[in-house]
Amino acid sequence: MTVEEKLGQLQQLAGAWETGPGGNSTKNAVESAARAGRLGSVLSAFGARSTNALQRIAVEESRLGIPLLFGLDVIHGFWTTFPIPLAQAASFDPGVARTDAEVSAQEARANGVHWTFAPMADVTREPRWGRVAESCGEDPYLTAEFTAAKVAGYQGRDLRAKDRVAACAKHFVAYGGAEGGRDYNTVDVSEARLRNLYLPPFRAALDAGAATVMASFNTVGGVPAHGNAHALTEILKHQWGFDGFVVSDWNGVRELVAHGFAEDDAAAARLALTAGVDMEMVSTTLREHGERLLREGRIDAGRLDDAVARILRLKFTLGLFDDPYADEGAAVAGPVPATRRAARAAAARCMVLLKNERGTLPLRTSVGSIAVVGPFGDSGDLLGTWAVPAAAAKYPSVRVLDAVRRAAPGARVTYARGVATEGGDTRGIRAAVAAARAADVTVVVVGEPPALSGEAAARADIGLPGVQERLIEAVARTGRPFVVVLVNGRPLTVGGWLDSAPAVLEAWHPGVEAGNAIADVLFGKVDPGGRLPVSFPRAVGQIPVHYNHESTGRPYAAGVKYTSGYLDLPPDPQFAFGHGLSYTTFRIGAPRLSRASVPARALHAGDTVEVSATVTNTGAHAGDEVVQLYVHDVAASIARPVRELRGFERVTLAPGATRTVRFRLGARDLGFWTNDPGGVFRLEEGAFDLYVGNSSTATAKRRLTVT
The missing domain is CATH 3.40.50.1700 (Glycoside hydrolase family 3 C-terminal domain)
Structure with missing residues (x-):
């Protein structure tokens, strides 16, 4: 491949919608780039006939015939629109997210789409932020479970299948912490909060096989995510061993200039590629300046080859080199x-x-x-x-x-x-x-x-x-x-x-x-x-108000002035995390432990502790209850949240029926990441209070001791 062709694989351009201003000029620009071998991916173009026409130009008219990768924001449905992701998380049933993803993948792939910019793995405690609708809410454990389910639904076991699409975990990282709830805004977090709150859903997405990751618009500790080597390379690619590719968000590379992080487009291209961005969405800084930067030694040839290889690997995995076209006779035209x-x-x-x-x-x-x-x-x-x-x-x-x-x-x-x-x-x-x-x-x-x-x-x-x-x-x-x-x-x-x-x-x-x-x-x-x-x-x-806040030296006490509260409102929310009623009633018994004490070394070796509780439908109608398990580390070397969700199960019971719900706790559930450089995970000895109930305000508990 020539340098120009390599840089072309790193370029993603927006396709034209079938109607709308500027459609023809956009269409011509995309076709010209595909014909010249200077285009790797197109977003926001779909329809088997439309994508095939563009794909033929890339495959049959460019020198190397490398197929295009078509991406689209398929967030909660393609033709068949499912509830928003925040609503799906409210089901406390990851199967809901998986079903959405399976239906969406089948409809999208039949219409020429290979890749979705979902799931959003951002944890957020900010209801003013509009993208809370696209999130799974304020909890990293719940978000991780739903993120993994969505990836599995989109991708299945074989990305070559004509009813599957590649997933993209976004936005890496900490976008949900944007100041004031304003999009694209600053985020400043400690290493511990980054790793304990914001990173776990992304790790779950990768463990589920997510093919790609998208960089976020925000800064992290003063460094824009698109130029953040600590996040994109040190954590994502080196520590986690991610072998997929990182795509920028819309114009995110060029916006390094607006951030005041890069002095011009050429600097933005250099900083983004060096930090770990592999594909540039919409802006064209790498395509325009890459050859000169390479000649001048300002970008590394090996890093360029690495980015290209990551993109080509996904195209091979999707089977595009063998079968680049969508079956126009099988295109899905709407919900069934x-x-x-x-x-x-x-x-x-x-x-x-x-x-x-x-x-x-x-x-x-x-x-x-x-x-x-x-x-x-x-x-x-x-x-x-x-x-x-x-x-x-x-x-x-x-x-x-x-x-x-x-x-x-x-x-x-x-x-x-x-x-x-x-x-x-x-x-x-x-x-x-x-x-x-x-x-x-x-x-x-x-x-x-x-x-x-x-x-x-x-x-x-x-x-x-x-x-x-x-x-x-x-x-x-x-x-x-x-x-x-x-x-x-x-x-x-x-x-x-x-x-x-x-x-x-x-x-x-x-x-x-x-x-x-x-x-x-x-x-x-x-x-x-x-x-x-x-x-x-x-x-x-009150914002931010969330259940998994950290302890303070003066916890709120009603009627006591010098504690952490408000003069005019209670500090707790109107409705707590995990809250919800039914048309029947339930009784959840006190939690039971398989053992009250466990050595830390045993947990590190893979041992677990079982926590169980019985749930009974005490009403006159069949109904659903969500049994929830929360953990509190009583004393640790850094202040820990007052509660952390570590298990949930939604059960359906007939009147009078009883079921025993079981959870298992291991080292990952009881330990935490410290602020040490490079990330250190620690499981400390001491007491842990375990709460089981039907919301984050559950009172029934047992104490586990880690020795």
Whole structure:
């Protein structure tokens, strides 16, 4: 390969959508680069016919005929849109994420896509950050489990299979810690926090076989991730032995100049390649300056060859050299009944019952009249932030109003919008109140549109947008039964109206089968077994508020001033991590240990301790409970979190049924990374409190001693 051809493999350009401004000029530029052998990958182009046309240019007209790698943001569905990733984490069932990935991979690969920029492995404690919707929340253990499941679903056992795509764990690293919740912002973390909080999900992704990793936009300790050799090379490639490739984020290499880290594009190219970036997305600094930098000895020829080899290796693994084209006769044109059923089941499984007083839920299908009110009651825009644009245009979400009518065919169902999703117009509230007064029960569907979450969608105020709270309060004043359904992409502050609402169902942005899944839960066809993967703050001023915070020298004590708290609010969240109700009741017994003491050397050698507990359905209905195990290191050489999730299992039980749930704890569950340079993992002797219950506030515990 010539140097020009090598640099071409490192280049990824954006393809043209089928419609849109600049489409033709973008198409011409991509085709010219492919013909010249100066293009390795294309993103945001799909459709078997379209990708094949471009692939033929690269394979049949370039000198070496190296096939292109087509990538796309397939985040929570291709044609069949599943719930957003944050919602999927609420299921506490990694099988939900795996199913989404399997369906997405089959639909995407059939449409010429080889590679998805997912899963997002970022842990975040920042609900103002719009990309919390794309995350699995605030816990590294839960995020790691879901990240691994998503990778397995996308990639399967053989990337050559025509129903699999390569995964990309993003964003490496610590993007979820962006200051103020503002995208692309600074992150400053200690080595210990980097390794204990932010890195574990990425390690899980690699252990699951993730083919690629994407660098993040943020700085880490003052060094932009795209130029951070400690993260990309020392940790990822050397310590972890990652043999896949690192792709930049959109224009991320060129943005090293804006960071003040590189003086110009040539310096940005040199710094990014040297630090460990292998493929450049959209910006063209390596392609434009690479030959000169190589001649001048400012980039290393061996490093260039390493990057090219990593990219070519994935193309071989995907089977593109043997069969570079998609089968146009097998292209999937949209959701089918089976994938819709999977999306509907997933969405219902992700919903969290936050509150349910006086048996308001489930609703009776025999109810005489139902009012559906709120701006999202008759909305098809419940797909979520990362729905593929073509899918959103062709396959909007099922509307709640329509689904309620189908679920209760004998009921008189009326609709009143009440208010808009944003703005201050309250004139429609009168009609909504009239509808509520005339109905046996009212379903108030409120929240935030998908456009208010996702990338570049930070919010300083995370309450309900516009005057939706006033709609809830007006319905409450009627004195008639009602339930609030929240559709949103982030935790919301709900304190202003929560006391007046007898029942609140967190439905998230549920995807293409949104309305049907919401109706399934509202009418009790599906028991709400989801649990919160992220804390809901009482007010924005509490942020960050998360369950796995570190101990302080003066822990909060109610009524005691000189402790770590607020004068005007309790320090705990409105709804804690792991919280969620059911239509039945459960009793979880005290945890039992297989032994109360274990030598550290035995744990290092692979030994484990079993923690078990019984869970019983004490109610009158079948339902789901999520049994959760938390660990607290009582005393350590660095301050440890007051609790850390180290196991969970979602179980379905009939009335009166009992099951024993078992977890195993090893060295990785009880030890931690220190601040020592290069990373040192330590398992220290001492006491560990083990909590088992149905949320992070569990009180039943046993003590384990490590000797």
